[in-house]
Amino acid sequence: MNGNNGNNNNGLSQSGETCIDVRGLWKIFGHDSEKILSSDACNSSKETILGETGSVLALRDVSFEVNQGELFVIMGLSGSGKSTLIRCILRLIEPTEGEIIISGEDICGYDNKQLMELRRNTTGMIFQYFGLFPHRTVLDNVAYGLKVKGVGKEERYARAREVIEKVGLKEWESYFPSALSGGMQQRVGIARALANDPEVLLMDEPFSGLDPLIRRQMQDELIAIQAEVQKTILFVTHDLDEALKLGSRIAIMRDGEIIQIGTPEEVITAPSDDYVREFVQDASPAKVVTAKSIMEQPRVLLYEWQGPKTALALMRSNRLDDAFVVTRTGGLQGMVTIEGLVRLIRNKGNFLHEALEPDLPVSTADMVLEDLFPLAVSTRYPIAVVDEKGKFMGYVHTGTILGSMIQEKVEEEKEMGEDEEKEEGEVQKDEKMEVRTKDIKDIEEETRIDA
Amino acid sequence: MLEFPASVSLPLAQWVDAIMSWILVNWGVFFDAIGSGILFGLLHIERFLLWLPWVVVVLLVGVVAWRVMRKWWLGLLMAAFFVLIGSLGYWDLSMMTLAIIIAAVIISLAIGIPTGILMARSNAAESILKPILDAMQTMPSFVYLIPALMLFGLGKVPAVFATIIYAVPPVIRLTDVGIRQVSPNVVEAAEAFGSSARQTLFEVQLPLAMPSIMVGVNQTTMMALAMVVIASMIGARGLGLEVLLAINRIEVGRGFAAGLCIVLLAIVIDRVTHALAAKQEQATLT
Numbered sequence: 001m002n003g004n005n006g007n008n009n010n011g012l013s014q015s016g017e018t019c020i021d022v023r024g025l026w027k028i029f030g031h032d033s034e035k036i037l038s039s040d041a042c043n044s045s046k047e048t049i050l051g052e053t054g055s056v057l058a059l060r061d062v063s064f065e066v067n068q069g070e071l072f073v074i075m076g077l078s079g080s081g082k083s084t085l086i087r088c089i090l091r092l093i094e095p096t097e098g099e100i101i102i103s104g105e106d107i108c109g110y111d112n113k114q115l116m117e118l119r120r121n122t123t124g125m126i127f128q129y130f131g132l133f134p135h136r137t138v139l140d141n142v143a144y145g146l147k148v149k150g151v152g153k154e155e156r157y158a159r160a161r162e163v164i165e166k167v168g169l170k171e172w173e174s175y176f177p178s179a180l181s182g183g184m185q186q187r188v189g190i191a192r193a194l195a196n197d198p199e200v201l202l203m204d205e206p207f208s209g210l211d212p213l214i215r216r217q218m219q220d221e222l223i224a225i226q227a228e229v230q231k232t233i234l235f236v237t238h239d240l241d242e243a244l245k246l247g248s249r250i251a252i253m254r255d256g257e258i259i260q261i262g263t264p265e266e267v268i269t270a271p272s273d274d275y276v277r278e279f280v281q282d283a284s285p286a287k288v289v290t291a292k293s294i295m296e297q298p299r300v301l302l303y304e305w306q307g308p309k310t311a312l313a314l315m316r317s318n319r320l321d322d323a324f325v326v327t328r329t330g331g332l333q334g335m336v337t338i339e340g341l342v343r344l345i346r347n348k349g350n351f352l353h354e355a356l357e358p359d360l361p362v363s364t365a366d367m368v369l370e371d372l373f374p375l376a377v378s379t380r381y382p383i384a385v386v387d388e389k390g391k392f393m394g395y396v397h398t399g400t401i402l403g404s405m406i407q408e409k410v411e412e413e414k415e416m417g418e419d420e421e422k423e424e425g426e427v428q429k430d431e432k433m434e435v436r437t438k439d440i441k442d443i444e445e446e447t448r449i450d451a
Numbered sequence: 452m453l454e455f456p457a458s459v460s461l462p463l464a465q466w467v468d469a470i471m472s473w474i475l476v477n478w479g480v481f482f483d484a485i486g487s488g489i490l491f492g493l494l495h496i497e498r499f500l501l502w503l504p505w506v507v508v509v510l511l512v513g514v515v516a517w518r519v520m521r522k523w524w525l526g527l528l529m530a531a532f533f534v535l536i537g538s539l540g541y542w543d544l545s546m547m548t549l550a551i552i553i554a555a556v557i558i559s560l561a562i563g564i565p566t567g568i569l570m571a572r573s574n575a576a577e578s579i580l581k582p583i584l585d586a587m588q589t590m591p592s593f594v595y596l597i598p599a600l601m602l603f604g605l606g607k608v609p610a611v612f613a614t615i616i617y618a619v620p621p622v623i624r625l626t627d628v629g630i631r632q633v634s635p636n637v638v639e640a641a642e643a644f645g646s647s648a649r650q651t652l653f654e655v656q657l658p659l660a661m662p663s664i665m666v667g668v669n670q671t672t673m674m675a676l677a678m679v680v681i682a683s684m685i686g687a688r689g690l691g692l693e694v695l696l697a698i699n700r701i702e703v704g705r706g707f708a709a710g711l712c713i714v715l716l717a718i719v720i721d722r723v724t725h726a727l728a729a730k731q732e733q734a735t736l737t
Contacts, residue, residue, distance in 0.1 A: 090643055092639060092642060092643060116645045116646075116647060117645070118645075119642070119643060119644060119645035120644065120645030121645075123643075124644075125640070125643040125644070127636060127639070127640060127643075129636045130636075131634075131636040131637055131639060131640030131643075132637070132640070133637060133640075133641075133654075133655060133659075134637070134659065135658045135659055144641075144644060144654075145644040145645065147654075148644055148645055148646050148647075148650055148654070149645070192644070196644070202643075
């Protein structure tokens with residue numbers, strides 16, 4: 001699983017500067033869109049507006065900001081207005097009202113020429129149906145943006161070849177798009193967008209048309225490319241797993257409105273209303289909840305210069321069986337147990353690092369539950385959490401991990417039980433539940449003993 | 452009671468006459484200028500075709516047919532058709548007919564393709580032009596001879612003019628259809644990368660509409676050939692005139708020979724332009 005990589009890379013690369021700022025964006029398809037906007041009618045529901053005026057409300061007062069280098073995901077079902085939104089940002093569809101500020105300028109005030117310059121130099125777009133030019137070779141497709149800009153033949157081919165190599169299609173540059181598979185065609189699409197070296201990439205469901213295996217692979221590649229080129233990406237999708245995997249932040253849309261903006265974890269753990277809750281209930285927390293969010297701080301932290309007897313005393317007074325040892329700068333050195341310390345003292349050892357337990361499980365802060373699980377089952381120690389420099393941040397009980405995985409299973413089965421076994425008595429169901437919760441308690445207790 | 456009341460009459464014929472004579476009086480100079488322009492071009496094409504040695508023409512036809520149809524025996528067959536035309540004694544007349552067709556097709560394309568582009572880009576233009584094109588194609592072709600005759604008098608120029616009017620609709624229609632058929636995804640992509648309207652047209656829409664446009668060229672050419680025969684009634688010399696004379700004199704043999712030449716010419720032109728269209732289609736699909 002690479003979900004954690006995605007979140008982290010994008011999170012770290014943000015410089016905090018706003019790149020795209022959308023304020024109060026409205027789009028109404030129909031003849032008297034202006035009139036509807038200025039009247040009270042715009043406050044009524046999408047259906048009412050359609051019924052009364054025959055106009056279709058596509059976007060209602062949409063506002064959000066995308067930071068420099070961020071991968072911002074807009075998620076919604078079909079008809080939620082997400083594709084209209086991403087097209088409005090390039091004015092491929094004219095917004096009815098609102099401001100779109102890209103790099104400090106409101107592009108809604110742009111004339112045709114300025115708009116053309118914006119599309120040529122600042123943005124690059126990738127489409128669900130690829131939108132490749134069937135009469136041009138891969139090389140000419142990728143070089144198209146540069147050709148339109150007026151870049152000379154040799155220069156644009158050189159640049160195009162560079163990007164084609166980056167997306168791994170080097171041998172295919174002289175083929176026509178129809179000779180390529182779907183995944184390869186979308187790589188051409190990505191290369192075409194990258195060739196202009198734009199600040200902003202707009203991606204409209206780029207992987208929706210691909211089969212699941214290729215889709216996952218392309219997502220991973222996008223993460224890798226993003227780590228390298230550091231673009232600001234606006235990514236539209238209807239796939240929650242994709243949104244959670246790629247997005248540093250997610251905006252959820254319904255009926256033309258944004259109903260929640262937040263990090264993947266916020267969306268999963270605190271859905272803003274029933275719609276979002278319904279949306280995210282299929283998503284497994286195992287893919288989103290990170291080590292950082294469930295780790296605990298130890299009551300006692302040992303330092304490398306402390307002697308074994310001090311350590312033993314500290315642990316006894318806190319009733320601990322084990323404790324983590326860190327260096328002067330806070331770097332994780334390892335873990336000692338009571339038995340290890342007693343053995344050390346008996347052998348007249350003087351240094352804690354002689355008593356460190358081997359094979360200590362270590363996790364990074366952004367590892368998700370799903371990845372922590374195999375660690376948890378293979379060890380009897382708590383899992384140490386460190387940052388990217390190896391600094392100790394906290395620890396996670398294996399019991400917490402196993403418990404949350406099982407909790408999830410119980411909930412799933414409970415739902416199934418409700419669906420399929422309606423005719424069975426309530427008592428029976430309660431019994432079942434009791435047995436399960438007992439199981440969990442047992443497991444938790446076992447692990448606590450370990451810890 | 453059973454007859455249509457004579458008092459409810461629409462003097463359409465008189466109106467059209469009035470318009471025609473008004474045009475003749477006020478726009479005579481304009482049409483004269485067009486007429487001499489067409490004549491100038493036409494005569495040069497005709498002189499060139501007649502100047503070319505027949506062997507060169509036959510070879511040219513053979514090679515071109517072979518190249519576009521990619522079969523050597525088809526090239527040979529097409530060349531043989533031209534030899535047959537010559538051996539029937541109609542070489543010069545065939546070249547004259549060919550010259551009128553070429554002139555009419557060139558002008559038809561020059562008018563038709565831009566009109567088709569206009570139609571594809573504006574729904575208003577399409578809704579105005581479509582019924583006009585329908586009317587042009589359902590009108591009996593003889594009808595076009597009358598205004599042509601009035602505007603340009605007897606001879607080759609009115610023949611070219613009538614041929615253009617008759618032959619131009621298919622290329623307009625198929626240019627329009629071809630451009631409108633280009634996938635909106637592709638056009639959107641072109642726009643998203645900052646193409647100007649002109650760049651979108653020339654870099655994306657026209658190349659992708661090419662197969663359809665080539666079918667239009669093929670149809671326009673075939674209709675021009677059909678019309679040229681009829682246009683001989685207003686004095687265009689050529690194969691049509693031979694058929695007309697044969698009818699008047701009831702000379703079956705002569706009519707058959709001239710008719711055969713027209714058919715042979717039609718086959719060669721049709722096969723070559725058709726193969727060109729097919730080739731275009733293949734090129735955009737690979």
